[in-house]
Amino acid sequence: MNTHQTNNFIYGGYVRKSSESEDRQVQSIERQKDDLLSIIEKERIILNDEIIEETKSAFSIGREGFNNLIKLTEKGKINAWLCWHPNRLSRNPMDAGIIIYLLDIGKLHHIKTPSRVFYNTPTDKMMLQFEFMMSKKDSDDKSHFVKSGLRKRYEKGYPSGRAPIGFLNNKTQEQGDRGWIIDQDRIGKLRLLFTRFLKGNDSLNTITEYARNNLYLTTPIGKRSGGKLVARSVIHSVLTNPIYAGFFYSRDEKGNSKSLRKLEKSLPRIISENEHIQILNIFRKHYHPKLQKHNTAYKGYIVGGDGNTIGADIKFQLICDCGKKFAYRSKETCPQCGIEISKMKSPKYLSYTYYFNIKRRKTRGYSAKGIEQKKIDTFLIDFYNKELKLSKKEYEWAKKHLKILRDKEFEEDKRLVELHNSEIKSLEAKKEKLRKLFIEEMISLDEFKDDVSKLETQLSIKKSEKIYAENWYEQLDKLLDNLYCFEDIIKKADYNDKKQLLKLLRSNLVWDEEKLFINKADWLKEYTKGRKIILEEFKEFEPENISINKGLNSTLEVYCPFITDFMDKLRNNYCKKSAI
DSSP states (O other): OOOGGGGGEEEEEEEEOOSSGGTTTSOOHHHHHHHHHHHHHTTTTTEESOEEEESSOSSSSSOOOHHHHHHHHTTTSEEEEESSOOHHHOOHHHHHHOOOOOOOOOOOOOOEOOEEEEEEEEEHHHHHHHHHHHHHHHHHHHHHHHHHHHHHHHHOOSSSSSOTEEEOTTTTTTTTSSSSSOOHHHHHHHHHHHHHHHTTOOOHHHHHHIIIIOOOOOOOOSSSSOOOOOOHHOOOHHHOOOGGEEEEEEEEEESSSEEEEEETTTOOOSOHHHHHHHHHHTTTTTOOOOHTTTOOOOOOOOOTTSSBBBBEEEEEEEEEETTTTOTTTSBBBBBTTTOOOGGGGEEEEEEEEEEHHHHHHHHHOOOOOOOOHHHHHHHHHHHHHIIIIOHHHHHHHHHHHHHHHHHHHHHHHHHHHHHHHHHHHHHHHHHHHHHHHHHTTSHHHHHHHHHHHHHHHHHHHHHHOOOOOOOHHHHHHHHHHHHHHHHHHHHHSSSHHHHHHHHHOOOEEEEEESSSSOOOOOHHHHHHHHHHHHHHOOOOOOOOGGBBTTTOOOGGBBHHHHHHHHHHHHHHSSOOOOOO
C-alpha cells in the first residue's frame, strides 16, 4: 500500500503560518514552500494548481484556503495532499474529523509531508489523529498559559502590551511579567497637556500643536521607532485612554465582553474618572456602557425625605463663542448663532451632576428639585469639620489604643474558646456514658433515645455558636484611616472611593427637596456625641498628657477612663459582637 507511484495522483499543496502565538516557532510560508517544491521536483509530483497559502489560525474553523482544499478533494480534482506538517492542516477537532472522513471514503488517498506519508490505513490514521490531537493540545496549552498570564497581569493592575506614553516597561523584570515605571521626561508634559485640554478651549488640532511646539512631546524610543514629535492620532489616543484616569478594560475569561480593571495603585493618576468622561464627551465618543449608566459618587447612598430613591443626572453643556450655553450631546450647531461645534474657536465644555427624587419627577403634579453634587461635597466637608474631624494626635492615639484593645480581646477569646471546647467535650462524654448504660441494659431504649436527642440538640447549638467576634479591629482601623482622610477623599478621590467612604459611615444622606442632612446610624450618633463631650472636657486634646497615673506602669484602663469608655462604646456599636 505504501509503494504507490506518486505520479498516479494529483496533489493539492497547502502551506500556512498565522501571526498568532500558536505559530511563533513555525517556519515562514516561503520556507515551507521551498521544502514542498523540493519534494515536487525530486519525486515529480503533479500539482492541480499553485500551492494554497493561508495566513489564518487553524484553531477555529472557517479558513478559506483550507475549505478550498476540501472542495477540490470532494469534487475529485485532487486525491492527495502535500503539506509541511499535519498541524498546518488542523488544530481543531472539526477540521481533523473532515480530513479523516475524506480518507475513510476514499476521496483522499494520502497526505504527504517532508518527513512521512499518511495513508488510509488504521495505523496511519491513528498516527494522523495523534498529530492532530497533539496540535490541538498544544494550541489549548498555549491559550491557557496566555490567558493565565494575562489574568495575573490584570490582577496586578497592568494591561497587556507596551506601556503608554508617560510610562515605561520595567526592563529589569522578566519579559512577559514586566511592570511599569514612570517616564520622568514625559509624565509632567502629559499633566500640562490634560490640564490645558480640560479647560475646553482647544480642538484636537490646537492641542496637538501645543504638544509639539510648546511641550516638545515625543514618542518613547523603541527598537525600530520612536523619538519623534507626537502626531495628531497619538494625542487623540492619549487623551481618550482611560489608563491616565487609573483604570483600563480587558476581556473577561470567556473573551466575550469587557471588564473594568484598576491600574496598579503605585502608578500616578493624571486625571480623575469624571475628567476622563468629560474628555470623551468633548470628542463625542461612544464610551463604555457602564460609564453611560452614570456611575456617580452618591447614588445609592442618598434617599428622598419620603424614603424614595434618589437618581442621578449628568448634564453636559457647552458655551459657544457667542456666549450661548446649551446641551451639546444631541446637537451639531449652536442654537443661537448656528455655528458648527467643530468650527468654534474657543468652545467651553462643562459637566454637572444633579440628584433628584425619581418618584416625584415621574408623578404628575409634583416637582423634583435637584441638588448638585458640588453642594453635597460641600455639605459633607462641613459635617466632617463640625462633627467627625480627627486631628493627627487624635488619630494616632486611637490607632495606638486599638492595637492594645485588640491584644486584650484576643486573650479573652482564647479563654472563651477553651471554655467552649470544654463544654463540647463534656456533652460528648455524657453521650458516651449513655451508650454504656444502654449496652449494660441499665436504661431502656426509649430513655436512651430521649436523652441522646436532648444531648444532640445541645451539641448542635453549641457547635453553631460563633466563638469569635467580627474582625472589629480591621473594621475600626479602616474607619479611622478614612475619617482622618475624609476631606481629601471628598475633594480629590473618584466616585468609587467616595462610595466606599459612605459605605463605611453606614448612614444615608437625605434630600427632602429643601435641605440635605444625614440620617445617622447608631455608631455615628455615639461618635458625634462622645466627640463633642471630649472636646468640651479637653479643650486641647493631648492624650499623652491626660493619663491619670502618669509616671506609673499604667495600663489602658487608667488612661483617661472617659475616652477609653467612649472607644469601647464606639466599638460595640460599629462592630456588634455575637453572643457566646
